[in-house]
Amino acid sequence: MQKQTFKQLEEEIYFETLENGLTVYILPKPDFNKTFATFTTKYGSIDDHFKPLGEDEFTRVPDGIAHFLEHKMFEKEDGDVFQKFSMQGASANAFTSFTRTAYLFSSTDQVTKNLETLIDFVQAPYFTEETVEKEKGIIGQEITMYDDNADWRLYFGAIQNMFHHHPVRVDIAGTVESISHITKDHLYQCYHTFYHPSNMSVFIVGPVDPEEYMEFVRANQASKTFDPPQQIERKFDNEPEHVKVAHNELNMEVQVSKCMVGIKSIEKNISGDELLRKELSINTAFEVLFGKTSDYYTDLYDRGLIDDHFSFDFTQEQNFGFGLLGGNTPDPVKLAAEIKEILLKEAQNPTITEKKIDGVKKKNIGGFLRSLNSPEFIANQFTRYAFNDMDLFNAVPTLETLTVEDIHTALKDFIKEDRITSFFIVPKSGGENE
Amino acid sequence: MKINQTVSRQQGLSLRIVQTKKFKTNQFVFKFRSRLNENDVTARALIPYILQSSTKKWPTTADFRSHLDELYGAGASVDVNKKGEYHILSFAVDIPNERYLKDPTPLAKEALNVLKEMLFNPLLEGDSFSPKVIEQEKRTLKQKLQALKDDKMRYASQRLVEEMCKGEAYALHPNGSEEKLNQVTAEELYKAYRNMIEKDTVDLYVVGDVDSEAITSYCQKEFHFPEREPVTKPDVKSINTTDAKEVVESQKIKQGKLNIGYRTNIVYGDDDYIPLTVMNGLFGGFPHSKLFLNVREKESLAYYAASRVESHKGLVVVMSGVEPAKVERAALIIEEQLQAIQNGEVSENELNQTKAVLKNQMLETLDASRGIVEVLYQGEVADAPVDIDRWFEKVDAVTADHVIAAAKKLKKDTTYILTSGEE
Known part of the structure; x- marks a missing residue:
C-alpha cells in the first residue's frame, strides 16, 4: 500500500x-x-x-x-x-x-x-x-x-x-x-x-x-477468481473535425427560450498532463471571458440576454470533448451570435490578461478547498481523473503554472468557425399561458 | 454525537457558533424570518437579490464577485424559502480557512465584512434602491417564476399546494407571483428591506474552526439590529378539512404527474412528529418504502413515487410521475399503501430499516456545514431546540403502534393530476 x-x-x-x-x-x-x-x-x-x-x-x-x-x-x-x-x-x-x-x-x-x-x-x-x-x-x-x-x-x-x-x-x-x-x-x-x-x-x-x-x-x-486481465479493444468511427450541423432547434412546452452554443474539440487521443492542461486552460479562458466578474457577462446580463443561470463548461475525455455555453434567454438568436463572436474574436486577438488569470487561479484554489469538504466530490472526481491518467490533487498546482500564452494558444487551437454550433429550445407558439 | 453550539443574544440578533474542525472552509449564514404574507412576499423575495447585486462599495455584480475571487473564491449566496408559514431569507458566505492556504491572511473577518456590506450598505438613491438594479432583479425573478412552470415536477408540487391550501399563507410561493412582480414599487421594496432589518427574527450561524470571541465582538460592534418583538407564531393547525377534492389540468407533456396532499395536524416539535417521519419513511420517503416498491418496482407504473413531510405545516405530500393512461391505477395503489400501514402492515424489518436510514440521513446531513445550519434552524423555527442525542433516542423509541397511529392521522385533502392534452 x-x-x-x-x-x-x-x-x-x-x-x-x-x-x-x-x-x-x-x-x-x-x-x-x-x-x-x-x-x-x-x-x-x-x-x-x-x-x-x-x-x-x-x-x-x-x-x-x-x-x-x-x-x-x-x-x-x-x-x-x-x-x-x-x-x-x-x-x-x-x-x-x-x-x-x-x-x-x-x-x-x-x-x-x-x-x-x-x-x-x-x-x-x-x-x-x-x-x-x-x-x-x-x-x-x-x-x-x-x-x-x-x-x-x-x-x-x-x-x-x-x-x-x-x-x-x-x-x-x-x-x-x-x-x-x-x-x-x-x-x-x-x-x-x-x-x-x-x-x-x-x-x-x-x-x-x-x-x-x-x-x-x-x-x-x-476469495474470488477472475480471468487474467486483458486489454479491452474499443472502436470509434472516424469523426470529422467540423460540426454535423451549425444550428438546430426544438419546440417545447416552455415559457422561456434556451440557447446553447457548443464547440467541438478535435482531440482524438489525449490523456494525462496534456489533458489536464487542456481542460484547465479552456475552462480558465471561459471563466475570464464569461464569469460573473467579466465585462461580457455584465454586458449580456445588463441587456437582459442572460440570467444568473448562464453557465459554461469544457469537458475533455480521451477521444471526445466539447465546450458548452448558454442558458435561458429571451433572444436565443442574438445570444448565440454574440457568444460566437466573442469566442472567435478572442481566438484571433486575445485580450485575456495575466491579472484576470490570477483572479481565476485564486478563485479556483479556494473552490478546490471547498470541494474537499465533499466526500462525493473527492471520490467521483478522483476516479474520473485517474481513468484519464490524471491526478486530482495535481489540478491546482498545474493551474498555478498556466501562463497567458498557454491560454491564448489553447483558445486559438480550439475555437474555429466550423466547429461551433448552436441549439435552441423555443416555446411552442400560441397559448403561452393557460 | 454532539453539536458544539454556543448561542449569544444581542439586541435583535441571535448569534450561533458551531465549532468544528471538519471543514476546510468556514460558513456564515444569516437567516431572516417573518410571516408569509401575500402583501409583501414578492417584494421580500427580491430583497436578497437586490442586496447582493449592488452595494455602495461594490455597485456592480462584477465588483462584488471580483472581491470574492480575491478572497480565494469565497462563495456568497442568497436564498428565499419558506418553512411552514414563515418566509425565510438567507444570506450565506462560505470562505476558505486560511490554515489550508499558503497565504496566511485571516479570512473569517472578511466574510463578516462581506455580509455587513450586503445587509447594511445597499446602493441607494434617496430612500430607494437603484431603479436599474430593481428592473434587473425583477426581470431575473420573473424568469425564475416562469422557469418553475417549465419544471413539471416542481410545477405539480406547487400547484398541489396552491389548490390544497387555498386561502392559507402556505399556498404562497416563497418567490411570490408574476402578477405582483409587475406591480411592486420602489417604495414597497425599500419598506420590505427596512422591515427585514428592523422587524424580522434574525439568526446568524457560524460553522467552522473559528475564533468565537473575535466573531462575537465583531457582531456586537458592527451589526446593529434594533430590539424587536418576536415574530408571532403561525397557527397552522386549525384548518377545517372538507371532503377530498381532485384537480385535473392538462398540458402537452409525455409524462403525467399525480400528486396527493394529506393533512396530519402534526408539526415539528410535536410528540408524534418523529413517529410521523418514521411512518413517512415506510410510506414513501426512501427506496425501500412501500410507494417505491409497489408503484414503481412491482407495477412498473411510475418512474418515481415518493412522499415527504412538510414539517412546519403538518402535511404529507405524495409525488409521482406516471404515464397519463395509468394515473387512476397509480392513485389506487398509492391509497392501498397508506391503508396497509393504517391496517398494521408494518413489519419489524421495515421499521428497523427505516429508522436506520433516518439516522444515517441525519448523521450525513451533519457532515455538511449548511446541513448543520439547516438542522439547527429547523428546531429554532419551531421553538424546539435540537438535541441530536435526544433525537436518536426518540427515533429508537418509535414502535409499530406509533407508526400506525401516525398513519391514521393522514386525511386525504387534495389530489392534483397533470395529464397530457391528448384525450
Whole structure:
C-alpha cells in the first residue's frame, strides 16, 4: 500500500493495485460521520463498439446498454440490493456517464458490511429474460421523463449538433426503441468485457483506518477468481473535425427560450498532463471571458440576454470533448451570435490578461478547498481523473503554472468557425399561458 | 454525537457558533424570518437579490464577485424559502480557512465584512434602491417564476399546494407571483428591506474552526439590529378539512404527474412528529418504502413515487410521475399503501430499516456545514431546540403502534393530476 501526503491541505491518500488489477484508493476523513465509497468501471454509454472478452470480432451493442446494465445490477435472485443496503443503514445509488458506470453507497454504520455488499453485488451479475423485459418499462418511463426535461434536451441537442458518428451523441439511456433490442446475453457480454477488476477502481472516503480497509478489500478479492486481465479493444468511427450541423432547434412546452452554443474539440487521443492542461486552460479562458466578474457577462446580463443561470463548461475525455455555453434567454438568436463572436474574436486577438488569470487561479484554489469538504466530490472526481491518467490533487498546482500564452494558444487551437454550433429550445407558439 | 453550539443574544440578533474542525472552509449564514404574507412576499423575495447585486462599495455584480475571487473564491449566496408559514431569507458566505492556504491572511473577518456590506450598505438613491438594479432583479425573478412552470415536477408540487391550501399563507410561493412582480414599487421594496432589518427574527450561524470571541465582538460592534418583538407564531393547525377534492389540468407533456396532499395536524416539535417521519419513511420517503416498491418496482407504473413531510405545516405530500393512461391505477395503489400501514402492515424489518436510514440521513446531513445550519434552524423555527442525542433516542423509541397511529392521522385533502392534452 502506498501513501501520498498533501501537507498544506492536511489530507492523505492511500492506494494499491491488487493482484487481479483492481485499484483501491482510501482517503481518511476522521472527523466525518459518514463513509462514502464508489466502485467504478471505465465503461460508459460511448463504449458501444468493442471486441467482447475472448472474441476476435468487433461487435456493436444497442444504445443505452451501459445504463441498462447499471439498473439490472441491482436485481439479484434473492431480491433487490437497494433493500439490503437500506437494511444496513446505507443509502446506495449508481450512475452512468459517457465514460463511466459508478456504484456507490454512503453510510454511518456497518460500513465494512456495506462495502462488502457493494463489491459483491457488482461482481455477481444475475440477469434473466424476464427481469430484463420488466426493466424496459421502468427505463422507458425514465427516458420519457427526460424527454420532457428542457435542459436535458438542450444539452443533448447541442451535442448531437456537434458529432456525426461519435457515440457521445447518443442519449446515455438510449431510446425506447433501442433498449427494446437488449437481451440478457448482451448484458452478460458487456458485463464480462468491462467489469473485469483491472478495468475498475474502488474509492473509499470517511472515518476509516486505511490498513484495515485495504486488507478487507484484498481479502475479499482474493476469495474470488477472475480471468487474467486483458486489454479491452474499443472502436470509434472516424469523426470529422467540423460540426454535423451549425444550428438546430426544438419546440417545447416552455415559457422561456434556451440557447446553447457548443464547440467541438478535435482531440482524438489525449490523456494525462496534456489533458489536464487542456481542460484547465479552456475552462480558465471561459471563466475570464464569461464569469460573473467579466465585462461580457455584465454586458449580456445588463441587456437582459442572460440570467444568473448562464453557465459554461469544457469537458475533455480521451477521444471526445466539447465546450458548452448558454442558458435561458429571451433572444436565443442574438445570444448565440454574440457568444460566437466573442469566442472567435478572442481566438484571433486575445485580450485575456495575466491579472484576470490570477483572479481565476485564486478563485479556483479556494473552490478546490471547498470541494474537499465533499466526500462525493473527492471520490467521483478522483476516479474520473485517474481513468484519464490524471491526478486530482495535481489540478491546482498545474493551474498555478498556466501562463497567458498557454491560454491564448489553447483558445486559438480550439475555437474555429466550423466547429461551433448552436441549439435552441423555443416555446411552442400560441397559448403561452393557460 | 454532539453539536458544539454556543448561542449569544444581542439586541435583535441571535448569534450561533458551531465549532468544528471538519471543514476546510468556514460558513456564515444569516437567516431572516417573518410571516408569509401575500402583501409583501414578492417584494421580500427580491430583497436578497437586490442586496447582493449592488452595494455602495461594490455597485456592480462584477465588483462584488471580483472581491470574492480575491478572497480565494469565497462563495456568497442568497436564498428565499419558506418553512411552514414563515418566509425565510438567507444570506450565506462560505470562505476558505486560511490554515489550508499558503497565504496566511485571516479570512473569517472578511466574510463578516462581506455580509455587513450586503445587509447594511445597499446602493441607494434617496430612500430607494437603484431603479436599474430593481428592473434587473425583477426581470431575473420573473424568469425564475416562469422557469418553475417549465419544471413539471416542481410545477405539480406547487400547484398541489396552491389548490390544497387555498386561502392559507402556505399556498404562497416563497418567490411570490408574476402578477405582483409587475406591480411592486420602489417604495414597497425599500419598506420590505427596512422591515427585514428592523422587524424580522434574525439568526446568524457560524460553522467552522473559528475564533468565537473575535466573531462575537465583531457582531456586537458592527451589526446593529434594533430590539424587536418576536415574530408571532403561525397557527397552522386549525384548518377545517372538507371532503377530498381532485384537480385535473392538462398540458402537452409525455409524462403525467399525480400528486396527493394529506393533512396530519402534526408539526415539528410535536410528540408524534418523529413517529410521523418514521411512518413517512415506510410510506414513501426512501427506496425501500412501500410507494417505491409497489408503484414503481412491482407495477412498473411510475418512474418515481415518493412522499415527504412538510414539517412546519403538518402535511404529507405524495409525488409521482406516471404515464397519463395509468394515473387512476397509480392513485389506487398509492391509497392501498397508506391503508396497509393504517391496517398494521408494518413489519419489524421495515421499521428497523427505516429508522436506520433516518439516522444515517441525519448523521450525513451533519457532515455538511449548511446541513448543520439547516438542522439547527429547523428546531429554532419551531421553538424546539435540537438535541441530536435526544433525537436518536426518540427515533429508537418509535414502535409499530406509533407508526400506525401516525398513519391514521393522514386525511386525504387534495389530489392534483397533470395529464397530457391528448384525450
